Amino acid sequence: MGRVSEPTRHPRPARRGRAARFAAGFAVLLGLVAYVTVHYVTGSKGAPRCTIGSGTNRYEFTPEQASNAATIAAVGTNRGLPERAVTIALATALQESGLRNIQHGDRDSLGLFQQRPSMGWGTPEQILDPVYASGKFYEGLEKVPGYSRLPLTVAAQKVQRSGYPQAYAKHEPDATLLSASLTGRAPAALACTADVAEGRPGDPARVRAELIRVFGEDTAPAVITAGPAAAGANAAALPPVELSVPVRSTTAPRERRGWELAQWAVARADDLRITEVSYGDRAWIADDASGDWTPAGSKSTDGSTLRIRLAR
Structure with a gap:
């Protein structure tokens, strides 16, 4: 019998193929690292979450x-x-x-x-x-x-x-x-991010209606500062709308009721266009990428009111 020839091998193209795949994979990895780095440095929050x-x-x-x-x-x-x-x-x-x-x-x-x-x-x-x-x-x-x-x-x-x-x-x-x-038993336990920087302004009438509907007339807020809803107002020149929500004892102590209202506001922030919530010595700010509550400083309340600020 004659000798059977072995298949011809072409090592160089195979190596070139592996090298190309490696280079492409490395480029994708570098792109991913760059993306993560940029978003970390710029404080990008990604999709809103709680x-x-x-x-x-x-x-x-x-x-x-x-x-x-x-x-x-x-x-x-x-x-x-x-x-x-x-x-x-x-x-x-x-x-x-x-x-x-x-x-x-x-x-x-x-x-x-x-x-x-x-x-x-x-x-x-x-x-x-x-x-x-x-x-x-x-x-x-x-x-x-x-x-x-x-x-x-x-x-x-x-x-x-x-x-x-x-x-x-x-x-x-x-x-x-x-x-x-x-229910307010665990204060400041809810951490949320919300994307309210751009888009429609918050509607104080809607926030008021929602508060009353689920919590009752005792929570009807007062408007502290005028907002872009004022007739003929220049929205860019006006301060944000800020609501003061009274906190009263019900079947639970007042502080627990306050935290229930505060964390309700944070949970509804994305829908109701809420940019900031302050209660007691803590504040939640939509722009904070962590979504956590932080010391309120001068924005603190005495526990008898909750402050809600809306997007303008």
Whole structure:
């Protein structure tokens, strides 16, 4: 038999191919490093976000989710319900909708709690109103004897009648963090960033209406400084709109009520165009890339009022 020739090898092109791929990969890496460096140096916040807790006991969520969570908590406390009720409601909404006011679901289920118009929860328009939907959930929960002493899954299931009742349990740690902050028990625990530097100005009338709707007439704010809504005003020449919200004791001590209002305002900042919130000796500023509360200095309040500043 004749000798079988070995396949011809071309080492140089293969090496050139590897070298090209290496160079391309290195260029991408350099670009990524440059991007991260520039954003770090310039303090870019990226997409708005909110966080509660730290380390492994930490929950991160979007402004939309924070706004809905704050509404759920406010409706509960305004009904005079305990923090445990708020935790149950938040865990339920985390499971049912991920704290998003979704317009679809199993069969005709809608909204934060996936409530069904055909089952008597209300009209689609009502169910898609977070305040209404939260109120209906608490209305059902209040009918459950001893709900605050029941396991969360049991209490939630008696309201929801879900096909997967055990699924609520996995959300209890996050719901507990959220409720502690949003009911004011954990002051300055909610850290959020908000993109309000450009775009439409804040509307003090809307902020006022939202405060009254979820917390009651006692929280009707006063406008401290005039803003661009003034007739014929030059927006660039006017100071930002600043609201003074009275803080009064309810079923909770005044300081806890104040922090509930303050962290509600931060959670709603992206939607309501809030640039700064001050309460006690702490302040939250939308431009701060960390999203944290900081010492307020001269901006501090005496605890009887909450200051909210709006974008102009």
